[in-house]
Amino acid sequence: MIKQVDTMFPRCIFLAKKTNYKELTDKFVLYSPLEETEIQYTEETFNKECSPNEMEAFVFLAKDKGTQRVGYLVGLNEIEVNVGICAHEATHICKHMEDCFGLEPSANEYRAYITEWYTNVIYNFWKED
Secondary structure (H helix, E strand, O other), X not given: XXXXXXXXXXXXXXXXXXXXXXXXXXXXXXXXXXXXXXXXXXXXXXXXXXXXXXXXXXXXXXXXXXXOOEEEEEEEOOOOOOHHHHHHHHHHHHHHHHHHHOOOOOOHHHHHHHHHHHHHHHHHHHHOO
């Protein structure tokens, strides 16, 4: 399942669960959120680096091949995701947004609210059937 959620920023969030390499790479071009460079995965390397055995969740910068929308792709691998995992991934997104758009990293109240919002979006998506 893949879902797009718009944000107050130019980048949306793409949420994915119960997906696989083919489904993700058919829909998205994947980028490193740090360097914003395209990542060329093979199915084998993707499964090795992003499998449930390696990590509970992951974040990529992604461009939807159909709509050309750019956003942060959060993939949830675990059978049971808890709020801590969601907060962990939300923190990554917040940091990438700060770096990309030059947002003030010392703005603690902003960071707290936006991290809470991302956490709730990710967690509520996980609870959806």
